[in-house]
Amino acid sequence: MSEFLQKVSKTLAWHAARLQRSARSAQWALTRAPAERPIIVVGCSRAGTTLVYKTLSQSREIGSLQRETHDDWMALHPLADKHWDTHALDAADASAADRDTVSRYFYSHTGHARWVDKNNQNGLCVPYLHALFPDAVFVFVKRSPGDNLNSLIEGWAKPDEFATWSGALPAEVRVDNGRLRQWCFFLAEGWRDYVNASVEDVAAFQYHAINAAILDAKPGIPAGQWVEVFYEDFLRDPVATFQGVFEGCGLTFDRRLQQHCAQVLDIPYNAFSEIRLDKWKDGRNRDRIERVLPKVADVAGRMGY
Numbered sequence: 001m002s003e004f005l006q007k008v009s010k011t012l013a014w015h016a017a018r019l020q021r022s023a024r025s026a027q028w029a030l031t032r033a034p035a036e037r038p039i040i041v042v043g044c045s046r047a048g049t050t051l052v053y054k055t056l057s058q059s060r061e062i063g064s065l066q067r068e069t070h071d072d073w074m075a076l077h078p079l080a081d082k083h084w085d086t087h088a089l090d091a092a093d094a095s096a097a098d099r100d101t102v103s104r105y106f107y108s109h110t111g112h113a114r115w116v117d118k119n120n121q122n123g124l125c126v127p128y129l130h131a132l133f134p135d136a137v138f139v140f141v142k143r144s145p146g147d148n149l150n151s152l153i154e155g156w157a158k159p160d161e162f163a164t165w166s167g168a169l170p171a172e173v174r175v176d177n178g179r180l181r182q183w184c185f186f187l188a189e190g191w192r193d194y195v196n197a198s199v200e201d202v203a204a205f206q207y208h209a210i211n212a213a214i215l216d217a218k219p220g221i222p223a224g225q226w227v228e229v230f231y232e233d234f235l236r237d238p239v240a241t242f243q244g245v246f247e248g249c250g251l252t253f254d255r256r257l258q259q260h261c262a263q264v265l266d267i268p269y270n271a272f273s274e275i276r277l278d279k280w281k282d283g284r285n286r287d288r289i290e291r292v293l294p295k296v297a298d299v300a301g302r303m304g305y
Helices: 002-031 049-056 070-076 096-110 126-132 145-155 199-220 231-236 238-248 255-262 286-303
Strands: 039-042 115-118 137-142 226-230
Touching: 002 096, 039 049, 049 115, 049 137, 049 231, 049 238, 070 096, 096 115, 096 126, 126 137, 126 199, 137 199, 137 238, 145 199, 145 286, 199 286, 226 231, 226 238, 231 238, 238 255
Parallel strands: 039 115, 039 137, 137 226
Antiparallel strands: none
């Protein structure tokens, strides 16, 4: 009987949530108001963007879907429309229809006109996102090349998690001598040159491409709408570092959030292993990473490393 009641409760909750979304969607249609100062977290995959996104989502002043949104954004601009060349979008791709679709979707699902969002590909789309929402705040999470490359390499071995979108990719992927057959994370211009490359070369390509794209877009964003943070600072002092991020986004950093951030490193937000600095140096990928570090040295220098 208990199990039956639990199923009934879940079914009723699902229908209630659906009705609530429908009501909010109808309410939004009366004003068609665009989102207000959305917060968009960008950075390379495996750079700590999920940690930042999930922590910002703790704020009661904004809405959050509490999940990756790459499928939602890709539905607006399918990869096939750009011949599978890249996930990147620029200002010319932005439209009033896109703005309405996104604003309505987030409001109907969260009940907030202001929200936080994050996905792997949005670092390649900063000009597009700024064109959609000129008042958006961008939070750029930077991670040192050694540790970020190490996590990308490890992530490529998890296609069920990071290649769910690439099943129709119009190319044969044989990364690392054919050991890895599904493309992970995101497509940047020139990715076809790496379908037969070593996994460390692919990781270096992706790290360079997305961080360079974000840095190139930065001058077009008003200074008051740009928050930049080193992932390593979260490990050294999470409370003070998150306080800077919250305040940079115009959000209250109250005692409840302080307490949450004091323990946030104990919450395993998709971490592959122990959270610590420079763990790549005593890991199994050290030789691979040392070989490709020169390939990312220029963009790492631009990032402050």
